[in-house]
Amino acid sequence: MSKRLTLNFFVILIACLIWFTPVVWVISLSFQPNELLQKTTTNFLFGFFPIPFTIENYIKMWSSSFDIWVMNTLIVALCATFFTTLFCSMAGYAFARIDFFGRKFIYPFVLAGLMIPGELLFIPLFTQFSSLGLHNTHTGLFLPKLGVPFGVFIMTQYFKGVPKEVEEASVIDGANRLQIFVRIMLPLALPAIFTVAIVNFGGAWNDYIWPLVSASEQHMRTLQVGMSLQLGNRLSMYMGTSLAGIIISTIPTIFLLVYFQKYLLRGFALGTK
């Protein structure tokens, strides 16, 4: 039995290392000078060791328009995350706990919206935002993210699972719904809030198609769009610099995914029940 377990362990370890090879390789490449990468990407041991070593790529990346892209992406992602999480938890609480007039009609309607892949609406959204004059603004970049009902679904499922007794005591004390929501329910819903927030932040940070069509001006580009347009133009010249940019842009999302893994797991396990 234990012999089989060890074999199993080594197989999965090797698979995992192969799976992670591209990441290691790219990190190593980003520390090699551009002039070398123009000639070959597999210099020393297929490029897996950064020899000759340089950190110039990272410095160069920051001195290009990279910082503008980072600021744009950060503003858009943070605004999208904040407003989505806030509005979704508000709506989720109302749908889960308040027996208001019209809930039987409105909640299924919102759930039906889950079936619409919001990413695909970029054509009508484009004309809509043209007439609103919101292209090439931060507002225009994050507003379409607020309409997606995924967060409401997760929050509603979570609030339904909170025991009813928690609310009852404060109802007797004469608190109104807003007070109950802010003081009692929100702190209880932190795992679900984290799930919605992280999924939204990751989605907004790595969003590609909407910024590509909406932010046409240089100074409004987000990381993904900026890098993809730059890659098209001068990849072979500045490979190391581009890879450095990709690594910087990936750090926040990977960090969030890994750090909040447990919360995400719990949030999704509940949401898919």
Add this chain to the structure above:
Amino acid sequence: MRIKNDNFYAYLLIVPFLFFFLAFLIYPFGKLFFMSFYDWNLMAVAINPDNAKFIGFENYIYLLAGEGVYYDFTVFLTPIKICLLLLIIATIYIFHKNEILKHNVGLKFFFIFALIVYFMNGIKPTEDAYWEDDLFWKTVRNTIILAFYSAYGVTFIAIIIAIATNKKGVTFTIIRTMFWATGGVGVVGLSLVFSQLFGGYGSLFNNALEAFGYDPYPFTQKTIAGRFVIIFATVWWTIGLPMILFIAALQQIPDERYEAARIDGASNSQMFWYITLPGVSRIFLLVSVLQIIAHLQIFAQSQLLTGGGPNNNSRTLVQLIYEYSFRDMRMGSGAAVSVVLFLIIGFFTFLQFRLFKENE
């Protein structure tokens, strides 16, 4: 439980979300259908909204109309494809006999879809075929093939990894985290990395081939290999969440069931088919359908890795929408393609709900 002013506070809480939901999801969704009936030039309409001309179903006719398409059985007569079909049929027969398919709707769905993709390869235009839009059908076929292989590649590899790493201990947690972390990479980074791994001459894989004495192979410039690179990149990128969902499902299977089976003398493979697989069948169905819906919208990978591929063989529907609307400025045609894609996605969503009901 009702308290005072419930209706007022409830509406106060839902109105912000509902406003954005109606303004940026429902309204654009309606407008998409509306636009698909118009000759809607991006520039002309931007100058004057009256320039949008109502043309009825012409956008759809342009996409769908053509003559000279035929169904070619001979493409199935290559030895590999005959073996593949026999393999599918044999597997279905064995599963059917052992009653594995009976309670596993997700697997049933997989075989139905596999047969659809198998037979789609036989749709061919004749030599002098005439198409209003010769890209559209090709793109539909590419999209469905890419979505099928990506979705089931993700699902099956995720199951294998989940079963292999569903153990206690720090090492397994680290291994799981490494598989999970690749989801944080942005799509542009993903494409650049994979183009450097499998791209033209001088990529990592080709240099390795050369080092071992083989000829280099331009993966992204070949039909099958180009699709394979896109699929591999997608699987690498999206494996994390399905894997975690499968692990959550595996941990809910009670240990007593395995103990009881072991006492009755069941083999490991029997335990897999009759305990593990039924235990994850709900998540299997959920994950595979969610993945299909997600990968039908594949865009950036094919745009950046193969650029639509040799002879348009990896061009996808979302790419077509983007090009029609923003390169050719024909928003109406783009909207019509979107509607078709929505219908395809809607078909799979509908199938999912039907199968879920059957499952319960």
